[in-house]
Every structure is written in structure tokens, then in C-alpha cells.
Amino acid sequence: MTEGIDQLIYNDEFPGLAYNKFTGQFFGRKSGNPIGRMHNKGYWRIACGKKCYLAHRLAWFFCYGVWPTEIDHIDNNKLNNSIGNLREVTHQLNQLNMPLRSNNTSGVKGVNWDKHRKRWRASGRNRKTGSRASTSNYDATDSQL
Secondary structure, three states: OOOOHHHEEEEOOEEEEEEEOOOOOEEEOOOOOEOOEEOOOOOEEEEEOOEEEEHHHHHHHHHHOOOOOOEEEOOOOOOOOOHHHEEEOOHHHHHHOOOOOOOOOOOOOOEEEEOOOOEEEEEEEOOOOOOEEEOOOEOOOHHHO
């Protein structure tokens, strides 16, 4: 831990922890060893006292001194908690940055195969009203999507 020691950030509310803003790792302040473990949803979790914190939220607090409403991992890597990879966003923007779902067959967000009409269908939401909108069905080959 001697290398890059100037990159460590400390916070008075968490005296036992140190955070490296470039690697995104947390360390025990006395031991100098990396701390934390994997959360069941794939995020890194840090135990401090009797409470557990998600590492990305704790990283934001260490750097900016406020708890974020919602944090987005820009590269979609839940374990990359370097501050340069984190941004505070609205829930809507966070949902837009999600990777494609595993059951997506088109390879494009908002486009799915209509089994009954045997055509591709595009859908989305109106940003002003929040209502769901769907375009008319259309024929397309996979290369046109």
C-alpha cells in the first residue's frame, strides 16, 4: 500500500477505512489490506461496524461528502468503483445505461420480435408524458437493425 499512498482518501465518519479513487478499492486503515466482499447482486460491499455499504455509494461519499441518490457505473462493470467510472444520475438515466437484457433477440434496446405478426416492433416512452409508445410493426432483416 506504500505505492500510490497519495491517492488514498480518508473520511472522518469512517475512520477505519481508506479509499483509492483510481483503483476503486477500499482498504483497512490500520492493516492496509483490501476489504469488502461480493454482494449477492454483483456489487462490492463494505462492512463498517454493524452496517454494510455498497462500495460505489461509499466511494461517492468519500470523494464528495454527500450520499448519492442513485449511482451509475459508466462502463456497466459493477466492480469498477473508481470515482472516474461513477456518476450520480436519475433513475431514468440509470435504466437507459443498463446493458441489453439476456432475453433480447434483436441486439437493439426497445426493439423486439412480435410473434403474432411475425415482424419487428420498436417501442419506447414519451419523455414528457411518460406514456408508452409503440411504432407500427415493420419488416427488417437482422442486418437492418
